[in-house]
Structure formats: C-alpha cells, structure tokens
Amino acid sequence: MESSQPQSLGSVLVKELEKSDTPPSSTVSHKSQEEPKEHAITSPLVQKVEDSAGNKDAELARVVSEKRLALIKAWEESEKTKAENRAYKKLSAVGLWESKKKASVEAQLKIIEENLERKKAEYAEKMKNKVADIHRSVIGFLGALKRSSILLWIYLILLCFILVGILVFTVLAFIVTNNGSGHSVAGLRYKEYQLQDYSSWFLKQINNSHNWEHLRGCLVKSQDCNTLSKRYKTLKQYKSAKLTPIEAGCCRPPSECGYLAVNASYYDLTFHPISSNIDCKRYKNSRAIKCYDCDSCKAGVAQYMKTEWRVVAIFNVALFLVLCIIYFVGCCARRSAARNQHSKG
Secondary structure, X not given: OOOHHHHHHHHHHHHHHHHHHOOOHHHHHHHHHHXXXXXXXXXXXXXXXXXXXXHHHHHHHHHHXXXXXXXXXHHHHHHHHHHHHHHHHHHHHHHHHHHHHHHHHHHXXXXXXXXXXXXXXXXXXXXXXXXXXXXXXXXXXXXXXXXXXXXXXXXXXXXXXXXXXXXXXXXXXXXXXXXXXXXXXXXXXXXXXXXXHOOHHHHHHHHOHHHHHHHHXXXXXXXXXXXHHHHOOOHHHHHOOOOOHHHHXXXXXXXXXXXXXXXXXXXXXXXXXXXXXXXXXXXXXXXXXXXXXXXXXXXXXXXXXXXXXXXXXXXXXXXXXXXXXXXXHHHXXXXXXXXHHHHHO
C-alpha cells in the first residue's frame, strides 16, 4: 500500500507539471486569431511606404534628368554664343580690313587724280607758252619775210618783255634760295634743316596758315613717311639711308630730342625728351600727325623748294641766253629791213 501511494503521488505531480507547462487551448486559439489581424494591419502600411519610396526614386530620377537636360541646354547656348561672338569678331575684322583698304584705295585714287590735274594744268601752261612762242615766232618770221619793220618792232618789244621777266624771276630765285643749308648729324648720312636758316620770303610763305594747310595735306597724301618702313626693313638700313629733306624733317623727330628709333616709322616716346625744342612734343607716331606741324618739316619743305627753284633758275639762265641770241638776230633783221625801206624810199 505504501509503495502504491508514492507512485500515485509522483504520477499526480507529473501530470500537474504537464498541465502547467502546456497553455490552455483558449489562449492558443486567441493568439492564433490575433496574428492574422496584426499582419492584416501592417501590410497596407508597408505597401504605402514602398510606394512612397518608389515615387521618391522616380521623382529624383526625373529631377536629375531635368538638371542634366538644363545643363546640356546651357552648354549649347554658351557654345552658340561663343560661336556667334567669334563669327562677329571675324566679320568685324573683315569689315575693318575692307574699310581700311577702301580708304587706302580712295586716297590713292585721289592722289592720282590730283597728280593728273596738276599735270594737266602744267601741260596747259606749257601749251600756252608754246602758242605764245609760236605767235612771236610767226610775227618775227613774217616781219623778216616781208621786211616789215612794224612787225619786227612788235616782235622785239614782246621778246624784250619776256627777257626782262625771265631776268627778274631768275635774279629773285637766286636771291631767295641763297640762304639755308642743312646741318650734319653724327652717325647719319642725311642732314637736318632749321627754319630760321632760310630767307624771310620763304618764312612768310610757309608760315602762312592757308599755304601750310594745303602743303600739309599734300604731304599726308603722298604717303612718303608711311613707306619708309617698307623701303628700310632694318634699323641699320634706316640709319644708313640718305633721306630727302622732307623725309628727314617731316617723318621723324629731330635728333636732339633723343628718342630711340624702333623702326623706320616708329619712335619710343615713353621718356621725356632731352631737348627743349618744341618739335619734340609735336611729333607723334600716328600716320596722320608724324612731324607735319614741326618747324623741321617746314624747313624740309623750304629746302625742297629751294632745290627746285635752283633748277628752274638755271634753266631760265640758259633760256635767257638763247632768247638774247634770238633778240640780237631780230635786231639785225629790223635794221636790214629799215635799210631796205630807206633805200627804196
């Protein structure tokens, strides 16, 4: 009996323990009903989160694509603007070149027209002189042929006036061109000229504002100064060149200024001149200015005119001698005609 009781107590304890370890069926069934509810509640939220994340990714991709397109468009606009600017600069350069060439051609044509007009005027003057000479010769020839003392007197009187005019002009030309000579400069083959060395008549004519404006315009149009850099490629050639009086006086500053020559048509004017000569401040590297308003330029023009007048004066001396011989022959013809008329009478 005692052995059966402990066994029954042990079995009872084991059963109780099993009952305490296993949950009741109602609890298990309640939990199994709650799990689907929780899953049903959380699944829409997860779906919404996933949908919103997908929308954000699509929005970000769209923004990135728009930014990329905007950057590409901005780059295209920038390149287009750069290309238009380059094309505009090239067109502007071409237009500027065309305008310069046009102005240069027009200036050359104007110079050619002025030269033609001057030659035409000179030719007309020569023709008038020739016609006058022919008239005088015809009068003399008719007087000698018909032995008419009246025609010979007219011829001799006209020839006498011509001789007096040539003599007066020649004497004045020698007097006016007697003064003035160039000054040698160390290291240079050409001379420099000063305005005060020439006669007062030259000074009066050249310092006249109207006369000088006309002469200055002719000097600018002649392009003598602008062609120096083409004729003398190096500075050594320029310094060893023998410049004309106009080139030495109008195309460069006086040597006393101390300006350094960069080339034949450009001087370094960055420092103060060492001379007080006002021509040092008047000189500019501009093609239209140069030293055309300088006294040295006026002196160069005076020297050029002096040389030309000397040539004309020498020619007039030769012409005067020839006309004197003709006048002497005419006087002999008049005397012969007078004797014949006297013998006939």
